[in-house]
Amino acid sequence: MRISPELTQVVLNALNVSDQAEQTALQQMTTGRRVNQDSDDPAAAAQEVGIAFQMDSCDQYLRSIGGIESELQTADSSLNSAVTALQQAISLGVEGANGTLSQQNRDTLAAEVTGISQQILGVANLSYNGHYVFAGTADSQPPYVANPNSPGGIEYQGNDNTNSVEINSGQSVVVNQPGSALFSASGANVFQALSDLVTALQDPNATTDEIGSATTELRGAFDQLTSARTFYGSTIDQLNSAQDVLNSENVQLSQQQNNVVGVDLNVAATNLTNAEEARNATVQAAATMNDLSLMDYLTPTTTA
């Protein structure tokens, strides 16, 4: 059989193959990815779309959790100062129920309680990032304003609604407590109780029992506030554990992404070496091939 004399094409094809392998291996090593375009592995590329979507979601949930957590912490520490102030008001009430006090002493106590009421009003109107934290969802204006016709002279302008935020796929948490559950719950209104205590202390005809019952009313409002406040602690706990879950999900997702589209660097490096060796071998073979023409051997004899 006659051998095909056109070896150039064979060499070119071989070089083409090894060049392509070299290029692929190089690209994989520089990008760290086995899939650099959809057609490299269509199934893996399609899978990565879903993984990227989940990773984005994880990152966003974590950002949201960070934002919510700092708002909840701010609210909680403000409520803590309100709780301390109320405790002080209660002890002022207990002190006022002592029959040995002069009216002047009771007036002084009343002034102190009024101050505390103002302080708590400040807490109840706390604003964070441009919205009022204890206004329910009607949070564009201060929830508590002076109004002589309202209980304790303070009117609640907010509503009873809460917002929920999704913190993981299918998991949402309530992120606010309306003032109506904290400060102005019906039957346990902090401002009403403080105002009643002030009225009792200022009234020269008030009996110690009357002052005592005003103090008891205040205790009821205090209990409501402290029990409603536990929402913040437990929500922050919930956020922290969601954060842990999300962080480990994120790690899992990046591992999954790496498995799907990432490259094993050892394999890529080996491929690169193999391709380079194949290329060198081809080039050397081609160089030898060119020396082997009969034409070259004939030249000296014909000129001789």
Next chain:
Amino acid sequence: MSGLYGTLWIALGGLEAQQAGLQTSTNNVANINTPGYSREVPVLEEANPILQGNLVFGDGVQVEGIDSLRSDLLDLQIADETQQQGSSQSYVNAMNQVQTLFPDDTSGIGADISAFFQSLNELSSNPSDLSLRQGVLTAAGNMASSFNDAANQLTQTRQQLDLDAEQQVQQINQISQQIAALNVQLADVSSTGQDYSSFLDQRSALIQQLSGIIDVSQVSDGTSLTLTTKQGAALVVDGQAYALTTAAGSDGVQHIYSAQGNDITGQISGGSLGGTLQARDQTIPDLQTQLDSLASGLVQALNTAHQEGTDLNGNPGGNLFQPITGTGAAASMAVAFTDPSLLAAGSDGTSGSNGNIANLSAVANQAVSNGMTPSDAYSNLVFQVGTSISNGTAEVNASGAMLQQLQQQQSSVSGVSLDEEASNLLLYQRAYQASAEAISAVNQMLETVINMGAQSS
């Protein structure tokens, strides 16, 4: 004739024959890089012997003709494989442009759909914040323009392929004309009994070229040749070329008509034109339909959810996107308003409510297009585009390997070998020298004879 003069004639015939061989070899070497060239060999024959008494003497050599070495079967196989190769290659080239429109990670439609839903979650923790509301509108706008870009580029790619197809039809017509013209020359030359192998070489090269563009069937008988498409539309019948024509169809692209006026657009499957048409008429329209379906499904679901809510001023929500349906949906996707306070994030009419964000976010997990969620529908597009190219590339490689093998086989029959020609040259040269030597020997002998006469007189 015999005697010294006879010998002289034999030697002269030898000189001529070796010269013919030398010329053929030289011609082979000269054409070593000519595409389509088939190597030639001189056909030498013994001349009729001469009878002298009881003795039979050879009467030298004569050149019968020049043979061109080719395999018609291999030519046909190569033409077939070239059609497949051309088709897959042009399809892959077309789809490679499309592939960049559907990336799988950090950019494009998928990433922008994701970013839009993330912006909703971001807003949910502070729903009255105008900059976060603006963030949602911006993300919605980015998503819309990603759809617009992809849709417009698909349209542009299709238009480009349409132009390509038209140019390829022109090329087909040009080559058909050249082949028909060659057929006329071939018929002329062969009728005068001359050697026409170089015309066959040229014709075969042109048929290969044509096979790269369109699927061709050939029937040849001696110098006569009929070329049609695989489905039978005539391209060349002997000296007559039949031009294909193009005309815009109702679907906005050029349709291809046979010389008889039949629409053969859907029949062309091979050659680069076949691949171009496959991308232009099947794959890209299919992707456009899916993209439109995803865009309109997404817009519809988001608008429905948006209308359930209330905006910053307590008014009920309107459309978040301009309503779109059907063909061209993705290209015209646009956010319906620019005022961030109109975003209906709330559910109770207050500015601080985020109650409707859950409805909007839920769209991410709703079946919006062919039973798939937005993310799944996009990932399906990525899969389809990727698969079309990886399958096409596999075909290119397979037919490429096949073609290489066939070309090797063809070259082992028709290719010019320098080594072979070198040794032939040597042979012819030596034989020429030897014949020349014989002539000079006869010359000396004749001189001897002539001198003999001079002495006797």
